[in-house]
Amino acid sequence: MVNKFELAKERLIVALDVDTDCRAEDLIKQLAPYAGMFKVGMQLFYQAGPDLVRRLKQQGVKVFLDLKLHDIPNTVGQAARALAELGTDMINVHASGGPEMMRAAATVVRERAAALNLSVPLIISVTMLTSIDQHTFNHDLGIPGAIQEMVTRQAKLTKEAGLDGVVASPNEITVIREACGKEFKIVTPGIRPAWSVAGDQKRIMTPAQAVRQGADYLVVGRPITAATDPPQAAHQILAEIAEVL
Numbered sequence: 001m002v003n004k005f006e007l008a009k010e011r012l013i014v015a016l017d018v019d020t021d022c023r024a025e026d027l028i029k030q031l032a033p034y035a036g037m038f039k040v041g042m043q044l045f046y047q048a049g050p051d052l053v054r055r056l057k058q059q060g061v062k063v064f065l066d067l068k069l070h071d072i073p074n075t076v077g078q079a080a081r082a083l084a085e086l087g088t089d090m091i092n093v094h095a096s097g098g099p100e101m102m103r104a105a106a107t108v109v110r111e112r113a114a115a116l117n118l119s120v121p122l123i124i125s126v127t128m129l130t131s132i133d134q135h136t137f138n139h140d141l142g143i144p145g146a147i148q149e150m151v152t153r154q155a156k157l158t159k160e161a162g163l164d165g166v167v168a169s170p171n172e173i174t175v176i177r178e179a180c181g182k183e184f185k186i187v188t189p190g191i192r193p194a195w196s197v198a199g200d201q202k203r204i205m206t207p208a209q210a211v212r213q214g215a216d217y218l219v220v221g222r223p224i225t226a227a228t229d230p231p232q233a234a235h236q237i238l239a240e241i242a243e244v245l
């Protein structure tokens with residue numbers, strides 16, 4: 001029987017927001033017993049490039065390649081084609097690029113992965129960044145209404161465009177589930193254990209709260225990677241998740 005710790009591990013994605021492939025690979029070595037997937041985002045990818053991703057895949061590491069593609073449909077489609085060749089497990093685009101852009105990415109990635117006999121990654125959209133709060137949304141960006149309404153709308157568009165799910169804050173899980181159903185993947189950053197610092201994250205929840213709301217995956221970066229003892233921090237988060245599973 002799979003134990004709760006293993007189930008919790010499958011949900012945890014550690015964000016490798018570091019500057020070098022050496023540091024990233026060192027963290028993976030330390031954290032492999034605790035995380036189901038590792039996220040390579042802009043900070044690391046712009047330094048280490050696709051070679052690091054290829055190497056991690058050869059080592060059997062599950063990789064979420066978080067480059068948040070956002071451009072006209074043709075440009076995103078062509079960029080997504082290159083990313084599909086890396087054989088990652090999850091990639092993302094911005095929902096605000098619109099349905100045609102999202103559809104272009106999904107179509108190209110699936111076709112390319114199939115042509116190369118690679119497993120097809122989950123293709124998800126980023127809704128409203130977890131660093132945006134209601135005040136910034138209304139007063140700085142000048143968008144009326146509640147963030148939850150915008151995220152629900154983006155999630156529905158994402159589903160209609162044929163993607164697998166969304167990145168959203170844990171605050172929006174309930175409304176996304178209602179709108180898009182059980183199979184639709186919800187990936188939540190903005191995870192802050194009670195003992196950690198929120199920093200630039202605004203729409204946050206603890207790991208236990210996010211799992212109770214129904215998150216499929218939790219993305220956690222600095223509470224683990226900037227801790228004095230990253231494996232201990234990861235273990236503590238898994239224990240918290242396992243308790244509510």
Ligand SMILES: O=C(O)c1cc(=O)[nH]c(=O)n1[C@@H]1O[C@H](COP(=O)(O)O)[C@@H](O)[C@H]1O
Nearest residue numbers: 015041066128129130167189219220221222
């Ligand atoms: O797409 C993402 O992963 C993402 C979307 C979002 O709305 N908010 C967000 O924080 N992220 C990413 O999730 C990670 C969160 O890291 P920490 O804030 O350090 O836990 C970072 O790598 C962000 O790039």
